[in-house]
């Protein structure tokens with residue numbers, strides 16, 4: 001990212017990242033690629049492509065941009081907007097097979113919830129491998145001769161990314177709340193109300209790792225956020241004016257409403273937590289049929305939480321850290337032996353084929369049904 005125009009575009013794309021934002025699918029040349037250059041694939045979410053081009057600056061490679069309807073890789077793959085069909089389509093339409101002398105295609109690891117590797121390989125003739133979970137690791141991955149280190153498979157959300165997510169939510173909430181408060185009270189009170197809302201939202205996202213985000217206790221977070229925002233706005237307002245009961249009531253209403261809107265996000269768009277919908281009432285877990293496991297390790301390579309590990313002399317897969325599981329389904333989708341499935345706590349089973357057909361909804365829920 002160099003010019004002011006690029007920075008403005010980055011800010012625009014970041015603020016609007018809540019919405020699908022498309023860029024042209026197809027083939028991009030990064031640097032001066034040749035027949036031996038690596039072939040990487042990503043989605044056509046503008047922000048992802050922009051960041052990928054930044055991360056890959058100075059490299060020579062081919063970048064295939066698949067049509068994901070302008071949605072980021074993880075959400076698109078989970079929601080059925082980035083599938084093996086989209087990958088096959090861009091491989092074929094780009095003519096990449098005529099441009100390279102090898103047959104190796106690197107897919108983003110987080111596409112594994114929706115892109116079935118074996119189908120891409122069968123229909124394109126390319127050998128598919130999974131790249132790192134985060135695109136920031138791509139330069140190191142290329143330097144490591146495209147060998148993924150274990151830690152690069154793990155998905156995590158550092159503070160700056162959580163704050164960026166906060167910006168995505170805070171910007172529209174502050175704008176709408178500010179305009180409504182302006183109409184109902186006055187410009188200074190509206191500005192302070194919107195500002196306090198923004199601070200609450202940033203505070204919540206900064207503390208996501210430590211805040212209760214499950215079940216009833218989750219609402220403590222929002223109640224605390226609303227109370228904090230309201231108190232701050234009331235205190236600041238009293239410095240510049242004497243707020244009456246009417247002003248305070250609207251400030252309180254705006255804060256409560258903002259927290260209700262925000263509660264949708266913590267349910268799923270911040271996968272740091274398991275979806276709040278996956279509660280004890282409707283709880284399912286990934287389960288392994290050890291008899292079927294041949295130790296292919298496809299599941300280990302796509303798990304973003306290091307739940308699965310190779311163990312024992314027989315080098316078979318074991319579920320090592322079940323509490324960390326996001327129920328994303330990537331392992332179930334990719335297992336060539338159908339050795340993994342989901343099971344509800346009451347015993348109902350969700351077979352692999354059903355998981356492959358089920359997409360996540362906007363709250364990050366793979367709303368599986370027992371077969």
Ligand code: SF4
Nearest residue numbers: 303325326328329331
């Ligand atoms: S073990 Fe859980 S987190 Fe890991 S890939 Fe499977 S469903 Fe996703």
